[in-house]
Amino acid sequence: MGYAFSVEQNLYRVEAVDRAMVLLTLLAERGSLSVTEAATSLGVAPSTAHRLLTTMAGRGFVEQGERKLYRPGPQLLGLRTPQRSIPALVARMRPVLQTLHDEVRETVHLVVLAGPDVQFVYGIEGQQALRIGLRIGSRIPAYCTSGGKAIFAALSADAVDELHPDGLRPWPGRNAGSLAELHAELDRVRWRGYGVNTEESERGVAALGVAVGADAAQPVGAISISLPTARYAPDDEPRLVAPLRAAQAEAVRVLGG
Template identity: 40%
Template sequence: MSAVDPSPPVESVDRALVLLTSLRRGEVLSVSDAAAILGVAPSTAHRLLSSLVFRDYAVQDRDRRYRLGPALIDQRAESLTLSRIRSLAHPALEKLNDDLGETVQVMVRHGRNIRFLDGVECGLPLRVGVRVDDEMPAHCSAGGKAILAAMSAAELDRLYANGLPDWPTARYRDLPSLKRHLSRIRQQGYGANFEETEQGVSGLGVAVRDRLDRPVAAFTVAVPASRFVRSQVPEMRDALLRTANEFQEALHAGE
């Protein structure tokens, strides 16, 4: 391939990139807007926008217009925060593991999912494993719920404009029921997962916020369901809250 005479772009890919460029500039597009930008039929523009929505690069609002989606918004935030979260989290995780004697992890939201960044396993034969870089739906995870509960109703509407993602063990299947659950989480200060991410695993999670009070991560403790008892909740909650508060102070000190 010549450096001065590049091959012509794949037409559908090029059109999608043109739309992404517009969305990244903050433009909000209707199907007719997108069709006019590309010089194509509305049906073609709609297919391209639907593909962007499917991959979380765009979301459709209540007015049926499209704006930048969580996948790209999160990538811009991740470049600034992920390395710092990882570097500060590990000592906090080791201390939390010592306090609770169970597997503990730190996670961030990635679109409609959470992504595990780091963790420390407990030493018991029966334990929950650490899952660095794994993802699962935020609305099923204890830490994911804590993060979602720290978001506004408008942010949740945009995030789940196309509904909640399917998950075999999910307890909440629609946004109204999830919002009611998140309201309770805001009151109690932590999220809980009782075999909602997978059978045999329960846990609690607490969100971490930046200086602007936006949720940037969550600390969680994960316990085999056969060993989890509700009387443990206050101890786990208090340890998670202490860890989150200390971590926030360290995170804010570097902002």
Template identity: 40%
Template structure:
């Protein structure tokens, strides 16, 4: 039997309870959430909004809420997450200082990428925290950068049972990513956001992670691509070198 902590934080308890309900029972209206928790509708709305922000919930077109990506069974990644996060931190900060755009580190988990670190830039209009979020790998810039470094047979195996994926088309896009040395996501996963991604490779040459720059689309300028890609590639190389030195 579990006892409630003496110094329980009600807002945290409510948010976790809502996440549990969404995972176990499915869709939920704001009024249902308020009734289940015994709180006002406005409080329930704020709690659900925070769960959506952290990907524990998703809002449907009919304004009901359902479990988000974080509450789905997560596919395991072989990447050394703790080491990657620790090694990448100073290099992400250096990258952000140089280009004044937010930077992320992500890993591949099945057909998705999981963001494991974010450094935000200081500009008023900026892309915010992404750590913990999950996106389809074939759409995310970092996901495409990682996929492009995998053998074509591995990509085919990964997506052979995934509905709605044109594998030959994906392979052609990944070939272009390999040729360019970077991937781009122009508002494929979020309106108003354009991202660039480059792979971070392990000692074997296989991609272990990806560095991405997340740029408000209103500020995206293709003339800046050489500068951005060069800065990202340098950051990825420094991360690779530090990874090799610590193994």
């Protein structure tokens, strides 16, 4: 059943905005929502509900999770960076990622920490025939991603543990099965200076990532280079790490301005 409104309320109602507010209310109540459920609640066609949810996802108010269910996004959850907002961070980092993308010709992403997960907030798809697609809007356990590992490596062990009060959330390709194993991996990330993900976040995907921020001890996110494992070998890392570190240095300048 859809939500009812009085005649007086209807006189001043903007239909699309009103529907978006109803969806936000439903998400707050239920925690997740399918396109079919959204359409039924609004009394509209599934295609209309899908357009609304897609628009809201583009602004970070919702995100699509497992089984194609939509759930509250970082903006709705109150996620903020020291740059005050994700859009502001993206605006500052966009030229940095463009330069990195032009040099490596692989898919690059910007992620931010959202609890124990990373949220993919911006990206540029690679130019290779065989490439990794964009993940903008996706949310994955941080410990399974190169950028998430890089962010965790900049935090204290206690801070990482506080983000996982019930242990690590199971994920199909994960390497670390416990917090102890994760901390061992983070030690290796600190030694290398960057995180590595080889088919942990997704089968067939390899990635290298570094944390970014005006202060190395307080990262506001991470940037990563992703490529198919069919074209990846550990010996290739120096070719990718050099421009990745250059982008990290430029990010420090941009975010500190």
